[in-house]
Amino acid sequence: MVEGRIVARRGLGLRLWLSGGWLCFIAIAAIFAPWLSPQDPLAQDLFTSRLPPFWVDGAEAGFPLGSDSLGRDVLSRVIYGARTALIVAVTAGTLTCLIGATLGLLAGYFRGWIDLIVSRLIEIWMAFPPVLFAILLIAVLGTGLWSIVIAIVVIDWTRFARVVRAETMNQSVMDYVSSAQVAGRTRMGTLLTEILPNVLATIVTLLTLEMGIAVIVEAILSFVNLSISTDAPTWGGMIAEGRTSIHQAWWVLVVPLVALFLTVLSFSQLGEGLKDRFDPVLR
Amino acid sequence: MNTLLKVRNLSARLRNGPALLRSVSFDVAAGEVRGLVGESGAGKSMIGKAILGTLPRAIQISGGEVWLDGEDLLQLTNAQLRQRIGEKGALIPQDPLTALNPSRRIGPQITDRLVHILKWRRSDAEARARELLGEVHIPDPERVVRSYPHELSGGMRQRILIATAFAAEPKLIIADEPTTALDVVVQKQILKLIKEMQTRHGTALVFVTHDLGVVSKICQTLSILYAGKVIEDTDVRDFFKGPSHAYAAALLAATPKFTDPESSLMPVPQSVIEAVREEVAAFDRGEA
Amino acid sequence: MTDALFEIKDLYLSLPELARKPLVGAAPRIEILKGLSFDIPRGEVLGIVGGSGSGKSTLGRALLRLLEPTGGSIHFGGKDITHLSEDLLRPERQQFQMIFQDPMSSLNPRRRIGGIIGGPLRLHGIDNVSERIDEALDHVGLPQEFRERYPHELSGGQRQRVGIARAIALRPDFILADEIVSGLDVSSQAQVLNLLEELVKRLGLTLAFISHDLSVIRRLCTRIIVMHEGKIVENAETGALFEHPASAYSKELLAAIPLPDPDQVWA
Numbered sequence: 001m002v003e004g005r006i007v008a009r010r011g012l013g014l015r016l017w018l019s020g021g022w023l024c025f026i027a028i029a030a031i032f033a034p035w036l037s038p039q040d041p042l043a044q045d046l047f048t049s050r051l052p053p054f055w056v057d058g059a060e061a062g063f064p065l066g067s068d069s070l071g072r073d074v075l076s077r078v079i080y081g082a083r084t085a086l087i088v089a090v091t092a093g094t095l096t097c098l099i100g101a102t103l104g105l106l107a108g109y110f111r112g113w114i115d116l117i118v119s120r121l122i123e124i125w126m127a128f129p130p131v132l133f134a135i136l137l138i139a140v141l142g143t144g145l146w147s148i149v150i151a152i153v154v155i156d157w158t159r160f161a162r163v164v165r166a167e168t169m170n171q172s173v174m175d176y177v178s179s180a181q182v183a184g185r186t187r188m189g190t191l192l193t194e195i196l197p198n199v200l201a202t203i204v205t206l207l208t209l210e211m212g213i214a215v216i217v218e219a220i221l222s223f224v225n226l227s228i229s230t231d232a233p234t235w236g237g238m239i240a241e242g243r244t245s246i247h248q249a250w251w252v253l254v255v256p257l258v259a260l261f262l263t264v265l266s267f268s269q270l271g272e273g274l275k276d277r278f279d280p281v282l283r
Numbered sequence: 284m285n286t287l288l289k290v291r292n293l294s295a296r297l298r299n300g301p302a303l304l305r306s307v308s309f310d311v312a313a314g315e316v317r318g319l320v321g322e323s324g325a326g327k328s329m330i331g332k333a334i335l336g337t338l339p340r341a342i343q344i345s346g347g348e349v350w351l352d353g354e355d356l357l358q359l360t361n362a363q364l365r366q367r368i369g370e371k372g373a374l375i376p377q378d379p380l381t382a383l384n385p386s387r388r389i390g391p392q393i394t395d396r397l398v399h400i401l402k403w404r405r406s407d408a409e410a411r412a413r414e415l416l417g418e419v420h421i422p423d424p425e426r427v428v429r430s431y432p433h434e435l436s437g438g439m440r441q442r443i444l445i446a447t448a449f450a451a452e453p454k455l456i457i458a459d460e461p462t463t464a465l466d467v468v469v470q471k472q473i474l475k476l477i478k479e480m481q482t483r484h485g486t487a488l489v490f491v492t493h494d495l496g497v498v499s500k501i502c503q504t505l506s507i508l509y510a511g512k513v514i515e516d517t518d519v520r521d522f523f524k525g526p527s528h529a530y531a532a533a534l535l536a537a538t539p540k541f542t543d544p545e546s547s548l549m550p551v552p553q554s555v556i557e558a559v560r561e562e563v564a565a566f567d568r569g570e571a
Numbered sequence: 572m573t574d575a576l577f578e579i580k581d582l583y584l585s586l587p588e589l590a591r592k593p594l595v596g597a598a599p600r601i602e603i604l605k606g607l608s609f610d611i612p613r614g615e616v617l618g619i620v621g622g623s624g625s626g627k628s629t630l631g632r633a634l635l636r637l638l639e640p641t642g643g644s645i646h647f648g649g650k651d652i653t654h655l656s657e658d659l660l661r662p663e664r665q666q667f668q669m670i671f672q673d674p675m676s677s678l679n680p681r682r683r684i685g686g687i688i689g690g691p692l693r694l695h696g697i698d699n700v701s702e703r704i705d706e707a708l709d710h711v712g713l714p715q716e717f718r719e720r721y722p723h724e725l726s727g728g729q730r731q732r733v734g735i736a737r738a739i740a741l742r743p744d745f746i747l748a749d750e751i752v753s754g755l756d757v758s759s760q761a762q763v764l765n766l767l768e769e770l771v772k773r774l775g776l777t778l779a780f781i782s783h784d785l786s787v788i789r790r791l792c793t794r795i796i797v798m799h800e801g802k803i804v805e806n807a808e809t810g811a812l813f814e815h816p817a818s819a820y821s822k823e824l825l826a827a828i829p830l831p832d833p834d835q836v837w838a
Contacts, residue, residue: 175677183691184664322756496829551758
């Protein structure tokens with residue numbers, strides 16, 4: 001235990017800075033996309049198709065990360081793709097968290113019939129293959145940004161509910177909970193003021209993890225052409241298009257892939273770093 | 284009597300951190316029971332772990348020697364140490380509830396060491412396990428070797444752990460607070476059992492505990508520790524007649540003794556704690 | 572009879588054994604308390620002693636109505652609290668408080684000491700919370716600076732003092748102390764027991780002290796109840812219990828205590 005604490009402390013600063021830094025960078029790119037993009041992300045021009053990135057011979061100014069087979073600027077498309085990715089990450093992540101964590105807290109603390117319902121729902125949910133479930137939902141809801149958000153929330157709330165319920169049950173048997181009861185605190189008051197602060201670190205870790213997962217799910221759905229309208233740039237859509245020209249223009253695939261990878265990694269690392277910050281023992 | 288275990292100037296520290304053991308020395312003769320006594324943080328369990336080579340990786344042995352049966356354990360490679368401890372040493376752990384693997388039957392858990400380190404034939408080892416269970420007064424050993432830990436009571440599991448420790452006829456057993464998790468009635472049975480087994484097998488015992496009452500029942504010699512430093516090393520009878528170190532005396536006075544309610548359970552005076560802290564600080568200055 | 576703070580009559584309590592709950596229907600129940608009757612007079616320091624599984628902690632939790640009895644009755648200050656709902660019980664709770672065994676898990680790790688002691692005071696609508704926190708800290712011999720600390724920054728003995736401060740801050744009539752020294756080092760054990768002894772005298776408290784160890788409570792308690800397998804096997808004045816234990820189990824319990832004395836006959 002001693003060892004774990006020391007290691008956690010040492011790794012904390014850099015991890016938090018790097019992941020936070022990358023996410024800020026992506027957020028700025030997403031917000032200021034119209035001003036930051038060198039080109040119109042949708043402008044096609046066959047004369048500028050498959051231009052390589054700037055460090056490879058044959059690159060052209062104005063297309064720093066090259067262009068795809070339709071002559072669209074890869075950098076601009078990645079920047080606009082960040083918009084979709086972040087909107088999905090933040091809204092889907094937050095909504096999933098609110099719904100799942102609330103159900104988990106209530107089920108874990110009050111037990112009884114609410115736990116019975118939540119637990120059975122989780123078990124039923126887990127028996128569905130998630131990707132098929134998502135595709136089915138999109139088919140029903142139709143494509144579009146909000147369909148994706150709804151699909152992620154509907155599928156992934158169980159992740160929060162399960163973990164938060166277990167952690168709430170762990171905390172509920174602690175004597176500080178009995179002590180709140182002896183002091184005369186109401187059941188709901190105990191849940192919100194005594195237990196929630198102790199479960200919050202877990203919730204925050206899950207939230208950031210979920211944001212990363214939302215980015216991936218959006219990319220997968222784009223990849224199978226079920227995301228938002230086909231002409232709005234998304235990372236998943238770019239990867240799907242890049243796949244067809246991997247031998248002629250690898251950058252069309254690799255650039256969005258790197259952006260995706262770093263963003264998802266940063267979300268999970270941010271969660272780990274924040275968890276330690278939340279712990280008064282480590283702080 | 285010949286010395287079996289000789290610990291000399293054993294020091295340990297947290298990696299890049301404070302000292303945890305400060306030049307600990309003591310001897311244990313063959314067949315002797317030595318108590319290591321101290322409050323939490325005194326380093327008493329750590330000494331046992333250092334001897335058995337089971338210290339957590341965050342703790343580093345920074346000096347000293349641990350001679351067992353004429354061989355310095357600290358000079359051995361990990362593989363050699365495992366072999367040597369497997370032949371000559373054993374542990375009776377504190378918590379009978381977590382020390383047995385819940386998903387394995389009792390029998391193989393007793394015979395593990397015989398089969399894997401001493402290369403006994405499995406049938407011989409199993410016969411030995413049943414014999415040992417009889418020795419620790421477990422009725423129906425045939426049934427118990429086929430049981431899983433959760434089917435047995437806490438006291439029963441502690442008996443099994445004792446049988447396991449004696450299985451390979453070790454020369455030295457480290458008992459790490461073996462009765463702390465038990466209530467007094469069961470504690471008495473277990474202590475008597477350990478004493479009986481230890482006498483019968485002639486095993487040397489290092490008995491780690493915080494309870495001077497327990498020490499007076501089972502140990503012949505004892506080392507009192509404070510902050511990883513031995514502050515008194517003495518014979519048990521001499522100690523209970525009158526400890527020589529002020530902190531050791533205060534510890535004895537703080538121990539409950541219901542036959543003497545007015546002069547037991549005395550708080551340790553602040554001056555005594557400050558004096559022993561200063562002693563440790565002076566030692567650290569001398570070393571630096 | 573008239574000055575009894577607690578009157579316990581024929582108390583039964585059973586708990587569901589969740590590990591053996593069948594898929595459909597209720598879990599089987601195990602009877603933990605089997606018909607206990609005793610009084611706790613105002614001003615008494617009562618020891619409740621027994622081995623593991625004797626039901627002593629369950630009894631404690633039933634007295635404070637953290638658990639609801641399945642039979643019999645508990646009267647506190649003349650009022651029947653046996654089946655009182657949590658809402659009706661809440662105003663009464665100010666009168667009976669508890670100190671827990673494990674000071675680490677009973678202090679919320681995310682709160683400062685000031686908040687831990689002050690929380691119950693605010694709940695009961697007490698005005699001068701800050702002075703009351705200072706007063707409680709003062710009673711247990713901790714400096715005011717501790718208000719800003721977190722539980723993990725304290726030693727075991729200091730944490731248990733905070734637990735005591737939280738219990739006395741509400742100025743209750745009755746305090747239940749559940750194995751409060753069994754996790755402490757001997758040196759802090761003596762200090763916490765002495766503190767409790769002093770507070771009982773100074774504040775005129777009625778105290779029930781649960782312990783598995785008879786030897787720590789001789790000086791503190793005026794009367795002792797010995798429990799075994801959910802029943803009271805002996806209820807006697809402290810001196811009488813130690814000198815002439817009546818029940819076989821009390822004798823066994825006394826004989827098992829290892830005195831710090833190599834000459835003790837310990838057969």
